[in-house]
């Protein structure tokens with residue numbers, strides 16, 4: 001009998017593409033840099049309370065206790081200077097396909113810098129979510145690196161691990177996915193927390209080969225965003241050549 005994680009990795013044929021030639025599957029199962037994940041069982045998904053979500057949002061039941069503790073702590077922490085909210089949570093393969101394919105004129109490789117192809121998104125597991133930070137800084141969109149300039153993000157970076165969350169795609173990640181300070185996955189504070197062992201099994205490859213870490217303390221200039229450039233801290237970040245910027 002297949003284990004749950006094996007079933008989750010079993011993907012429907014053709015799930016990775018919008019139209020045209022499918023992108024190549026790398027030897028380790030990655031497509032356009034993203035590891036394979038299936039869809040979470042619907043009966044394990046529960047709604048995130050509306051008062052802490054930008055819009056309707058569901059996650060695995062086991063994530064909710066830690067997530068609600070995180071939101072409760074953020075709500076009473078003066079350093080937050082605003083609010084931390086859930087922006088985007090579980091996405092079905094169909095939904096992810098819609099997100100990945102919404103700009104068909106852009107080539108798949110470019111789209112994959114910031115969006116995983118369907119079947120390859122942590123969002124499908126139900127253990128990952130995007131956070132939003134309010135108020136916005138300089139009109140920064142929710143899913144651009146400039147969100148890292150908000151006090152709310154800084155609080156999240158410092159505190160999320162205490163609630164079992166880790167940043168999936170830190171600066172200069174060797175997976176070569178765009179830095180996504182808003183995107184975190186839940187793995188529990190220990191393997192003994194209900195559900196944490198399952199989350200850790202799902203993310204085992206990602207955690208072993210592309211370790212998650214906030215890793216943004218020295219980031220200084222965030223480019224390629226529609227909002228004005230954001231300066232986070234000094235001294236200048238010594239960027240490893242070819243790692244942080246767009247993957248080609």
Ligand SMILES: [Zn+2]
Nearest residue numbers: 123129130183
């Ligand atoms: Zn995300």
